[in-house]
Amino acid sequence: MAVLNRMDWYDLARSTNWTPTYVTEDELFPPQLAGAFGLPQNAWEKYDEPYKQTYPEYVKVQRDKDAGAYSVKAALERSRIFENADPGWKSVMKAHYGAIARGEYAAASAEARMMRFSKAPGMRNMSTLGCLDEIRHGQMQLYFPHEHVSKDRQMDWAFKAYDTNDWAMIAARHFFDDIMMTRDAISVSIMLTFSFETGFTNMQFLGLAADAAEAGDHTFANLISSIQTDESRHAQIGGPALKILIENGQKAEAQKRVDIAVWGAWKLFSVLTGPIMDYYTPLEHRKQSFKEFMEEWIVAQFERALTDMGLELPWYWDIFLKDLSETHHGMHLGSYFWRPTVWWNPAAGVTPAERDWLEEKYPGWNDTWGQCWDVIIDNVVDGNMAMAYPETLPYVCNMCQLPILGTPGKGWNVKDYPLEYKGRLYHFGSEVDRWVFEQEPERYAGHLSIVDRFLAGMIQPMNLEGALAYMNIAPGEMGDDAHNYAWAEVYRALRETRKAG
Amino acid sequence: MSTASSAQAYHNNMVGPVMRAGDLALAVIEAARIDNPGKEVFVEDKRAYIRIHTEHEMILRRETIEEELGRPFRMNDLEVDLSSFAGQIESLDGAVRFYFAKKL
Numbered sequence: 331m332a333v334l335n336r337m338d339w340y341d342l343a344r345s346t347n348w349t350p351t352y353v354t355e356d357e358l359f360p361p362q363l364a365g366a367f368g369l370p371q372n373a374w375e376k377y378d379e380p381y382k383q384t385y386p387e388y389v390k391v392q393r394d395k396d397a398g399a400y401s402v403k404a405a406l407e408r409s410r411i412f413e414n415a416d417p418g419w420k421s422v423m424k425a426h427y428g429a430i431a432r433g434e435y436a437a438a439s440a441e442a443r444m445m446r447f448s449k450a451p452g453m454r455n456m457s458t459l460g461c462l463d464e465i466r467h468g469q470m471q472l473y474f475p476h477e478h479v480s481k482d483r484q485m486d487w488a489f490k491a492y493d494t495n496d497w498a499m500i501a502a503r504h505f506f507d508d509i510m511m512t513r514d515a516i517s518v519s520i521m522l523t524f525s526f527e528t529g530f531t532n533m534q535f536l537g538l539a540a541d542a543a544e545a546g547d548h549t550f551a552n553l554i555s556s557i558q559t560d561e562s563r564h565a566q567i568g569g570p571a572l573k574i575l576i577e578n579g580q581k582a583e584a585q586k587r588v589d590i591a592v593w594g595a596w597k598l599f600s601v602l603t604g605p606i607m608d609y610y611t612p613l614e615h616r617k618q619s620f621k622e623f624m625e626e627w628i629v630a631q632f633e634r635a636l637t638d639m640g641l642e643l644p645w646y647w648d649i650f651l652k653d654l655s656e657t658h659h660g661m662h663l664g665s666y667f668w669r670p671t672v673w674w675n676p677a678a679g680v681t682p683a684e685r686d687w688l689e690e691k692y693p694g695w696n697d698t699w700g701q702c703w704d705v706i707i708d709n710v711v712d713g714n715m716a717m718a719y720p721e722t723l724p725y726v727c728n729m730c731q732l733p734i735l736g737t738p739g740k741g742w743n744v745k746d747y748p749l750e751y752k753g754r755l756y757h758f759g760s761e762v763d764r765w766v767f768e769q770e771p772e773r774y775a776g777h778l779s780i781v782d783r784f785l786a787g788m789i790q791p792m793n794l795e796g797a798l799a800y801m802n803i804a805p806g807e808m809g810d811d812a813h814n815y816a817w818a819e820v821y822r823a824l825r826e827t828r829k830a831g
Numbered sequence: 832m833s834t835a836s837s838a839q840a841y842h843n844n845m846v847g848p849v850m851r852a853g854d855l856a857l858a859v860i861e862a863a864r865i866d867n868p869g870k871e872v873f874v875e876d877k878r879a880y881i882r883i884h885t886e887h888e889m890i891l892r893r894e895t896i897e898e899e900l901g902r903p904f905r906m907n908d909l910e911v912d913l914s915s916f917a918g919q920i921e922s923l924d925g926a927v928r929f930y931f932a933k934k935l
Contacts, residue, residue, distance in 0.1 A: 337924045382922040387907040394911045530913050536849065539879035551879045557853045558914040564922065617877060631917050634842065638919060638931050 334560035340382055345454040347371055348498065363447040365514025367414035367580050370449075377450035377574060380702040381566040386448065387393020388459050392466065395556050402415075403474060411547055412478050415646060417494060417812040418610040418677035419545050424484050425674045426534070426554075427475045429602050432492030433506055434467035440518050444567065448515040450574075459465055460523070460564030461612060467557050474553055483806045487673035497780045498601065498670060501731035505594045511634060512773075516571050517587055517591075525591035529632030531561045533603050538624035541607060544615040569639060576640045588636070591643040593762050597657075597730035608688070609679030610812070619691040621654050629654075630689075646762045653760075655692050656675045659699045660735035664697045667706070668720050671801060677812035680707065681820055701739035710818045711825060723797065727759035729766050734759040742793025751775055845873065845884040846918030846929040848891075848909075855912045856881050857897035859891060865899075866890045880914055887934060889918075893925040 350358045355371060366374075383391075387672065441461035448454050475488040492498050509521035535558035542551035575584040607620040618626070629651070633643065644650070666676045680688075680703045688695040708719040724733040725746075734757060738746035747758040751771050758764040767774050783789055789800040798808060847863065848919055850856035863872045867885050875882040897904040904927055921928040 335924045336921075380920050380922065383907060391907055391910050394908070396881075532849075536880050536914055540877045545878040552851075553877075555879055555914050558850070559910055559912065562913055562915045563910060569919070630843070634839070634917070634931070634935075635919070638933055789903075 336384060336387075338383070340384065343384070344451050345375070346451045346454065347375055349451070359447060361514075361742055363514055365444065365447075365516035365518075366449060367516060367575060367578070367583060369578055369580075370572070373574065373578060374453075375451065377452045377570045379452040379456050379566065379570055381456075381460055381563050383563060385455070385459070388462070392560075395559060396466070397557045399470065399553050406549045407477065411549065412481065415545070416548065416612045417675060418436050418679070419547065419615075420539075421610050421674040421677055421812050422606045423478075423547075423550060423784065424482075424487060425602060425606055425672075426538070427471055427485070427488035427671055428491035429502055430534070431468060431471035431475070431488050433502065434464050434471060436492075436506060437510060437522065438468065440464075441480070441564070442514075442521055443516040444518055446515075448519070451570065453515070453519060453571065456564060457519075458566050460560075461566060462755035463564055464759035466560065470553060470665070472547070483673070483804075484673050484809075487807070488602045490768075490802070491673060495780070496673065496801040496803065497726070497731070500667075500780055501601070501726075502725060503596060504731045505598050507772075507827070509591045509594060516575075519568040520575075520584060520587045521591035522568075524572060525588050526595050527561050527565035528568070528635060529592070529628050530595040530599055530632070531558065531565070532627040533599055533623055535561065535606070537627060538603070539620070540617040541611045541615055543743035544617050545612065546615075572641065573640050579628050581664050582640070582780065585641055585644075588641060588765050589646070590769065592644055593650075594715055596653070597759075597763070600657040601606075601626075601661040601665065601732050605662035605676065605679075608658065608691070609662050609684075610677040613679075613684050613687060614679075616663065616687070620658055621691065624654050640653070646765075649760070649762060656737050656741075657735070659692070660697070660737070661732065663699055663702055663738075664724055664733045664735060667718075668724065669811065670719065670798060671803065672809040673803065673807055675809050675812040678703075678706075678817055681817050682824075685771055696735050698739040698741040707821050708813055709820065711821050721794065722786055723781055725757065726758040726781050727763050728777070728779055728782075729758055729763035729774065731779055732759065837891055838895040842896045842935055844885060844908050844931055844935055846931055847884040847889045847916065847930075848883070848929065849915040849917070850881050850883060851912040851913055851914050852876070852879065854900065855909070856883070858896050858924060859883055859909075862891050863889060865895050870898045878913075882917075888928065888930045891927050902927055 359366065438461050441457045441464055444457035445454050445461055448457070470490055475485050478485040490638070492503070509526060510518050513521060535554040539551040539555040542554070554647065572584050575581065604620045607623065637643065665672055666678060669676050685696060685700060706718055709715070726732060727734050734746055736742070747761055747764045749756045749758065749764055749767065752775065754775070756767065756769065775800070778786065784792065790796050848859060850859055860874055861873065863883050863885065868888055870885045873882070873884045891905045891909070893904060896909070906927060909927060916929055918929040918931050921930065
């Protein structure tokens with residue numbers, strides 16, 4: 331039997347809009363969920379998805395992908411990769427799974443909102459597949475780490491993290507709630523699929539896969555790069571929506587959503603991806619620096635795509651480009667110092683050889699972050715461990731929920747960006763975080779940061795022990811130095827040499 | 832190097848797939864050469880992924896990839912290893928096209 335070419339029937343098959351007669355269009359597509367931007371159904375019927383896929387094709391391709399990912403896992407399961415991995419690399423896996431696995435399930439419901447409420451039939455088709463993708467990502471990224479739970483209790487956070495009040499998860503939820511859980515279908519397509527997935531997911535799922543392959547963890551490299559093949563398809567859901575908004579005089583609204591989502595994504599990646607690429611991944615396995623991966627994926631590839639769509643660069647692009655060399659060093663310093671509050675064991679990553687690498691990739695590192703590390707190193711070498719742990723909480727930003735930080739030492743630029751709104755004083759880590767708040771203050775005003783909660787007496791007793799209990803960190807899960815401070819030996823030896831000399 | 836010039840250095844018109852390493856990626860590299868005559872094909876191997884790029888526009892045809900692979904291939908099978916891509920994408924019958932609407 332002759333089979334029609336797909337393109338001969340695709341448009342007809344997925345043109346599933348009709349004129350409602352029993353209900354109004356607003357009842358069929360409630361504006362708050364549909365996000366019509368004042369445009370009627372027929373304007374959205376022009377939506378033309380560039381990356382086309384039908385359900386039978388989807389099933390076949392996904393089956394092939396799963397066969398590949400699961401067979402690599404099965405083949406390598408007995409090779410003791412986890413047991414033999416550098417402790418820094420184990421921390422990469424723990425941070426990744428905890429921060430991401432359950433967020434993928436959440437993303438399935440965001441895709442489902444586009445699937446039901448978008449007025450664009452093409453978007454509904456592609457997000458049906460996108461929803462199934464996200465369920466796949468959730469399942470795989472819970473199944474793959476599960477074999478390690480019996481060996482290492484922190485691996486349990488792959489499942490547990492998303493339900494806790496750990497500061498890193500409060501930050502992650504605040505961001506994902508903002509861009510995908512509490513937005514209309516069209517805004518989800520712009521903020522989640524275009525702004526977040528077209529650019530940033532490449533960092534965590536391909537950039538990190540390159541490091542994983544160098545580190546010999548082919549199960550992980552294969553898993554996350556396979557996930558990214560789904561992303562590269564459903565990330566295309568937002569592009570045609572942007573084109574329709576621009577054509578219909580809604581460019582400013584579209585641009586604002588892109589600017590908000592890109593900034594939030596950047597802050598989250600500066601704390602999650604930056605430290606694992608530049609400090610946790612063993613030096614000899616680092617394919618590129620975090621900044622070089624950001625330049626490859628975000629500056630070269632994503633920025634180019636953004637302007638090709640007819641959008642402008644976000645107004646803060648110069649600030650962003652400058653922060654590429656700075657923010658994640660502060661985030662690493664903070665998450666290392668506050669290591670009891672994370673579910674992985676941060677690797678310090680500051681041996682003399684690693685410092686040389688950092689200085690080469692980030693000229694001036696030793697005169698800035700290096701000065702703070704000198705103090706930590708001295709305390710560790712002196713056995714003055716009480717000084718190498720925190721006693722209080724850091725101050726966090728009321729937008730990104732991450733520590734307010736800047737460049738220390740000779741590059742000192744630490745600054746708070748405050749704002750008073752309806753009698754409450756808010757603190758932000760940057761001009762951009764404050765700008766995001768100002769775009770829609772009522773959306774964010776009621777949220778309490780972890781420090782606000784502490785000051786409100788919601789965390790008891792008001793000390794580290796109380797904070798750990800509030801963050802659901804059970805004994806045996808609390809983070810500590812990945813290498814049990816073995817790296818300090820080289821500094822101890824250097825000091826002995828100097829004394830002898 | 833100032834941040835502005837470092838960003839400028841990355842501005843280009845390169846389009847094309849970013850493939851997971853494997854036999855499909857190798858077939859795509861060959862197909863990119865055959866289906867885009869007169870264009871230089873840039874291949875950057877990052878071990879876990881391979882960037883396969885040409886200037887401004889790239890066409891990949893189903894028959895060419897099938898020929899290079901030596902086994903039946905449907906255009907949508909590309910997705911199995913298509914992790915990412917530079918430029919915009921267009922799905923055609925029996926081909927896929929990567930392009931930029933604007934030239935820098």
